[in-house]
Amino acid sequence: MESKRIAIFPGSFDPFTKGHEEIALRGAELFDELIIGIGYNTKKKRSFPLEKTIQKIEELFANHPKISVQSYQVLTTTFAEENGAKFILRGLRNTIDMEYENSIAQANRKINGTIETVFLITSPKFGHISSSIVRELHKFGQDLSLFMPYDLD
Ligand code: ADP
Numbered sequence: 001m002e003s004k005r006i007a008i009f010p011g012s013f014d015p016f017t018k019g020h021e022e023i024a025l026r027g028a029e030l031f032d033e034l035i036i037g038i039g040y041n042t043k044k045k046r047s048f049p050l051e052k053t054i055q056k057i058e059e060l061f062a063n064h065p066k067i068s069v070q071s072y073q074v075l076t077t078t079f080a081e082e083n084g085a086k087f088i089l090r091g092l093r094n095t096i097d098m099e100y101e102n103s104i105a106q107a108n109r110k111i112n113g114t115i116e117t118v119f120l121i122t123s124p125k126f127g128h129i130s131s132s133i134v135r136e137l138h139k140f141g142q143d144l145s146l147f148m149p150y151d152l153d
Pocket of ligand 1: 010011012013014017018019020023089090092097121123126127128129130131
C-alpha cells in the first residue's frame with residue numbers, strides 16, 4: 001500500500017490570517033494530511049498567544065478531516081520527520097517571499113534531501129495580507145475581521 005502523503009505547513013502564524021487559511025485549504029487538496037506547524041521560540045514573545053492560536057485554528061478546521069495543528073520547537077525538517085511528512089508547504093505572495101523561501105527551501109534540502117518543499121501562489125485577494133501588518137493594526141486596536149478567519153475573544 002502507498003504511504004500517506006503528509007505535508008506540514010510551517011510558519012510563525014502570529015497571527016494566522018485569511019491568507020494562511022487559503023493556503024492550508026488549497027494545500028489540503030494536494031495531500032492526504034496537512035499539519036499546520038506553529039514554530040515556537042520560547043525566547044521570542046508572540047503578539048498573539050500560542051495556545052489561543054492553536055485553539056482557534058483547531059476550531060476553524062474542526063470539520064476538515066485532513067487539517068490539524070501543532071506547535072514545535074525543533075528544526076522544521078525535524079518536525080516534518082517526526083510526523084512522517086515528506087512535504088513542506090509554503091505560500092508565495094511576491095518576489096520578496098520568493099527570495100526568502102528560495103534560501104529556506106535550499107537549506108532544508110541540504111539538511112534532508114528527501115523532503116520536498118511545495119509552493120502555492122496566493123490568490124490576489126489575499127496577497128496584501130501579512131501577519132506583521134495585522135500585528136501593527138492590532139497594536140492600534142483596529143478591527144481585524146478583514147484579515148483574520150476567526151474572532152479574537
Ligand atoms: P514565517 O514566520 O515562517 O515567515 P508566516 O507565519 O509569516 O511564517 O507565514 C507562513 C507561510 O505563509 C509563509 O510561506 C508565507 O510566505 C505564507 N504567507 C503568509 N501570508 C500569506 C498570504 N497572505 N498569502 C499566501 N501565503 C502567505
